[in-house]
Amino acid sequence: xxxxxxKAITARRKYDQQTxxxxxxxxxxxxxxxxxESERPAxxxxxxxxxxxxxxxxxxxxxxQTELRAVLAERFAERQxxxxxxTQKLREEYMALHEKWLANCTQIDGVLRAxxxxxxAATTGRTTRRSAANLGDAVxxxxxxxxxxxxxxxxxxxxxxxxxxxxxxxxxxxxxxxKGCIExxxxxxxxxxxxxxxxxxxxxxxxxxTPLEEDIFYNKYAEYPKQFGII
Numbered sequence: 001x002x003x004x005x006x007k008a009i010t011a012r013r014k015y016d017q018q019t020x021x022x023x024x025x026x027x028x029x030x031x032x033x034x035x036x037e038s039e040r041p042a043x044x045x046x047x048x049x050x051x052x053x054x055x056x057x058x059x060x061x062x063x064x065q066t067e068l069r070a071v072l073a074e075r076f077a078e079r080q081x082x083x084x085x086x087t088q089k090l091r092e093e094y095m096a097l098h099e100k101w102l103a104n105c106t107q108i109d110g111v112l113r114a115x116x117x118x119x120x121a122a123t124t125g126r127t128t129r130r131s132a133a134n135l136g137d138a139v140x141x142x143x144x145x146x147x148x149x150x151x152x153x154x155x156x157x158x159x160x161x162x163x164x165x166x167x168x169x170x171x172x173x174x175x176x177x178x179k180g181c182i183e184x185x186x187x188x189x190x191x192x193x194x195x196x197x198x199x200x201x202x203x204x205x206x207x208x209x210t211p212l213e214e215d216i217f218y219n220k221y222a223e224y225p226k227q228f229g230i231i
Contacts, residue, residue, distance in 0.1 A: 116161060217231065
């Protein structure tokens with residue numbers, strides 16, 4: 001039976017004039033007309049494959065972003081901790097140096113103040129025989145009173161220690177730069193020229209002559225050369 005069927009199929013293929021598509025297409029069309037309609041469109045498989053690939057790519061990206069987010073958060077936390085530690089260390093170092101500076105300034109001021117007071121005491125306590133004889137504790141006349149007053153005024157004008165204490169400069173405190181910038185500005189108005197045109201003008205304006213005055217000057221100068229008193 002099998003051999004006979006094979007021979008029949010072989011003979012049909014050999015002498016049949018219909019092509020494969022001509023034999024298959026009617027059967028396929030009949031089957032499609034009988035079969036129920038599919039809920040999915042013809043390109044549903046392609047859409048499904050694309051959707052699966054997109055989801056896989058999105059999931060991979062999300063996993064990568066999650067890993068990178070964790071790594072970056074850790075790095076930023078370490079950097080912030082290092083920066084805070086460095087800032088605190090620099091602040092403590094600055095405060096230590098500032099305290100040493102204040103102590104040194106206080107010591108120097110004390111030494112200078114003691115030296116000035118000793119020199120002032122030595123200068124004011126120095127007397128001569130004539131001054132000791134003439135200017136004692138008691139004043140015997142108005143002349144001696146005037147001499148004492150004059151000597152006191154002269155000492156105030158000539159004593160370097162007294163002049164130094166009276167004209168000593170007050171040094172301000174150092175400007176702190178804690179916020180990264182200096183909030184103070186120095187407005188220097190020394191030698192300010194508000195009108196440079198009038199200041200540097202070769203004709204001052206006060207000594208300018210009118211044309212009539214210039215003619216008179218030229219005539220007088222021609223009449224009396226270099227005799228400005230007569231002119």
